[in-house]
Amino acid sequence: MKKRAPAAKRSTAPTRPRPEVGYHHGELQEALIAASEAILAEQGAEAFTLREAARRAGVSPAAPSHHFGNAQGLLTEVAIRGYDALAGALREAASGKQGVRDKLHAQGLAYVDYALRHPGRFQTMFANKRLVADDARLKQASRAAGHAFEVVVAELTGGTAKEAKTAAAAAWSTVHGFAKLALEEKFGSVNNEAGRREIMMTLDQVLNYLWPASGTRQ
Amino acid sequence: MKKRAPAAKRSTAPTRPRPEVGYHHGELQEALIAASEAILAEQGAEAFTLREAARRAGVSPAAPSHHFGNAQGLLTEVAIRGYDALAGALREAASGKQGVRDKLHAQGLAYVDYALRHPGRFQTMFANKRLVADDARLKQASRAAGHAFEVVVAELTGGTAKEAKTAAAAAWSTVHGFAKLALEEKFGSVNNEAGRREIMMTLDQVLNYLWPASGTRQ
DNA sequence: TATCTATCTTAACACTGTTCAGATTGAGCG
DNA sequence: CGCTCAATCTGAACAGTGTTAAGATAGATA
Structure with a gap:
């Protein structure tokens, strides 16, 4: 597994392991919904996991909770x-x-x-x-x-x-x-x-x- | 949670935490199917877990595999x-x-x-x-x-x-x-x-x- | 510029299914 | 009866899962 891209520095800032976006994603809701849709389309309903959606959106597994409460909340939006x-x-x-x-x-x-x-x-x-x-x-x-x-x-x-x-x-x-x-x-x-x-x-x-x-x- | 009785050290005189049946259950297939049916009836399809079925049948989580291969096998029988x-x-x-x-x-x-x-x-x-x-x-x-x-x-x-x-x-x-x-x-x-x-x-x-x-x- | 607050991470917890080496035991055979 | 053997089951481990709490970060506001 291990999706997260390698490094890619952020100017003077600290070389975070998550290069694409910083601490504030900006459009995390949409990114999570899109990631969920992708999982459902590629692997079916049973294959959905909150962690995988977070992984695809490039955030930690705890991040979605701030926007959707829990996995049910995210799937409800979908x-x-x-x-x-x-x-x-x-x-x-x-x-x-x-x-x-x-x-x-x-x-x-x-x-x-x-x-x-x-x-x-x-x-x-x-x-x-x-x-x-x-x-x-x-x-x-x-x-x-x-x-x-x-x-x-x-x-x-x-x-x-x-x-x-x-x-x-x-x-x-x-x-x-x-x-x-x-x-x-x-x-x-x-x-x-x-x-x-x-x-x-x-x-x-x-x-x-x-x-x-x-x-x-x- | 934490179902299994507390400790019950094994020493030489066993006092096994699983009193009802010994090592060989005898009718484990039927017991597991019955346990699964009970879970489905009480809590619905999504609540089924292999471990819970094993728990209700009074065996270890690994026991069902010898009879049904995996969780899908057990549910298939059901x-x-x-x-x-x-x-x-x-x-x-x-x-x-x-x-x-x-x-x-x-x-x-x-x-x-x-x-x-x-x-x-x-x-x-x-x-x-x-x-x-x-x-x-x-x-x-x-x-x-x-x-x-x-x-x-x-x-x-x-x-x-x-x-x-x-x-x-x-x-x-x-x-x-x-x-x-x-x-x-x-x-x-x-x-x-x-x-x-x-x-x-x-x-x-x-x-x-x-x-x-x-x-x-x- | 300093503070505030939304956003996100880290780490942990309690679960899950599955695997594998080993303990236990009943049954058949000498 | 005593032995062996195969079936049965356990224990412990592993890699996952969702969720939570505490803390770090950074954009917005004052």
């Missing part, structure tokens, strides 16, 4: 951004389509695509025990993502608000379950592009099965 | 039994109903009921990274559970095998996603019986929405 990105992807997917059913279909594909493209981040987002589960911003971000389904689905049902809630829960459950099962390799390998494409085709069929061509389901 | 129990619950749920749609509906309820009643075990079963993912018996047990859906769904579609696969993937995805989201508190509190009952009612509506009364879906 999860919030993940939910924001997911919600954006869902909204964008829907905005690109015309019919209500096509919007929902596109959202489903976008959801699983997001999960398969950012597995570590996705798993972290839904690992409450590793997050500050009752964080207000986290809950808000999560609700916003779920809300993206409701918005589209409300048009589909056209019925009561309760019916829309049910339909949204159904849609979210289906794509979330599919994504989770896919990530656990229940639908075949997900490590290569070919496998992922095949899985997305399976998803397409699943969505067509549950939400048939417009009209058959009122 | 997961296999969990899949067996799940498959049994799914088969039983279906056997109690007549119509095909009612069978599928009952299976869906049974699946989520299982997840909510054994959250730690359920989360472990679907945490591949904590298991020996390529273990033959584990894969077989997992496939058997998924197969329980196919058996029922095949009747529903009555079409090609591919169609049955799609329908089974849809059913599994939906209930799995619902269970996972419920466990992550996306549908409200799941810690009390009242919350759980409400969630099961939501599930009932979701299933009715996706698989409407028999006939409307061919």
Whole structure:
């Protein structure tokens, strides 16, 4: 191991072992979040450690605590951004389509695509025990993502608000379950592009099965 | 912390700190599995540690390695039994109903009921990274559970095998996603019986929405 | 310029999983 | 019965982990 670069002096100052930045990092929050994202992307959710994130940011293992409290706090920040990105992807997917059913279909594909493209981040987002589960911003971000389904689905049902809630829960459950099962390799390998494409085709069929061509389901 | 009794010098007359069993436990495999199940039930999947399981079984932290190789091996055994129990619950749920749609509906309820009643075990079963993912018996047990859906769904579609696969993937995805989201508190509190009952009612509506009364879906 | 305060480090603590040499023991065999 | 042997388990160690407390550093403020 032993990441820390060798020496690189700091002008007259003391030749600290951490050359890139001095005592005051300046953007440590962002650096830690970026480092965490990198770990999640490279090695998955389980590989994340606070110390490794600190190492990559070039600070001591105790430094993150001043900004995020603890490891859960840091991952919570990562999860919030993940939910924001997911919600954006869902909204964008829907905005690109015309019919209500096509919007929902596109959202489903976008959801699983997001999960398969950012597995570590996705798993972290839904690992409450590793997050500050009752964080207000986290809950808000999560609700916003779920809300993206409701918005589209409300048009589909056209019925009561309760019916829309049910339909949204159904849609979210289906794509979330599919994504989770896919990530656990229940639908075949997900490590290569070919496998992922095949899985997305399976998803397409699943969505067509549950939400048939417009009209058959009122 | 510091569980182990204080000192109990060994001298010639042992007074071993571990009174219950001697060097040879006799049923250590089962004891370790039972201990692991207890941890999962009491404190959830993330709380499991190999050392705690060994502690509860009354052996040293190194003992489990002789039977399960490592922590993943032990959890794999737990997961296999969990899949067996799940498959049994799914088969039983279906056997109690007549119509095909009612069978599928009952299976869906049974699946989520299982997840909510054994959250730690359920989360472990679907945490591949904590298991020996390529273990033959584990894969077989997992496939058997998924197969329980196919058996029922095949009747529903009555079409090609591919169609049955799609329908089974849809059913599994939906209930799995619902269970996972419920466990992550996306549908409200799941810690009390009242919350759980409400969630099961939501599930009932979701299933009715996706698989409407028999006939409307061919 | 002097002080204050946020930021970061160092060092320690209590854990964790895993490994390896060695102690213990039950079972089979003479 | 007595011996050997292989299975079983311990003890101690190692390299990690997250978190904390006390202190060093340095940017901002007065």
